[in-house]
Amino acid sequence: MRYSIGEFASITGVSADTLRLYEKQGIIRPLKDHSNNYRYYYDLDVRSLLVSRLYRSLNIPLQDVSELINGATAQRVQQQILQSKTNLEGQIRRSTLLLNKMNEIQAELEQIEERLYKCRIKQLTARYRLKQTSQDRLLKEPYLKEMVNEWMELLPFTFFCFRIENWNDTPGNHLLKYSWGMTLTQDDLLNLNVGVSDRVEYLPPVRCLSSVIRTSAEDSFSADAFRFMLDELAAKGHKVTGDITGKLLLNEYIQEAQGSYLEINIPF
CATH class of the missing domain: 1.10.1660.10 (Multidrug-efflux Transporter Regulator; Chain: A; Domain 2)
Structure with missing residues (x-):
């Protein structure tokens, strides 16, 4: 018919x-x-x-x-x-990693208020960082263009991390030599099967005093922002033993004024 x-x-x-x-x-x-x-x-x-x-x-x-x-x-x-099944398994694995990362980020944001200007001990895992700035000025190195595009595609697994190099807590030390860059934890790097070149910095695992601070867009980044953490270490007889690092957690706008919540991690 x-x-x-x-x-x-x-x-x-x-x-x-x-x-x-x-x-x-x-x-x-x-x-x-x-x-x-x-x-x-x-x-x-x-x-x-x-x-x-x-x-x-x-x-x-x-x-x-x-x-x-x-x-x-x-x-x-x-x-x-079989090929379709393999592709689906890969999608499920990536979606599972994404869900876990979303839970991790949500937990960080939910803890901001209770961690604000309060110190705790934190063990940082190894991280890999692509340096993108000197102070707050973007670098224009040719090799960065391709690598930044690749790492941007890895969001939200990558995060914006600062590093204060050659830290020396001397009296009156307000001018910091710092940089920002996209960063991956070692676990995420392995899970996502990301290759790294010698252009990528390796930040080893370290025990830190950790806290969250809020800065405004107009504030210059100085040691005064986390002086309370240095004072706590000094009061307990500890010394800073490496580069201070941290990450951008959140940007916030209140009455058109921009502020940023930063996690500060000081190794001791």
């Missing part, structure tokens, strides 16, 4: 637009009545249609569906389904 496109679409539960697309891809081949230019479908066309819909439901691309419908062996069908 033959059916018009509207009848066939209604019976099979597939839209007329999808039938036209499948015809264009050679998945189904309705017969054309040249007397009226109508296309007619037949009962056996349902087989190709249902199998093609099955393949699409398995996330097999439409172009590959056409190949499978038009002469693929059973082994080729199995290979294509």
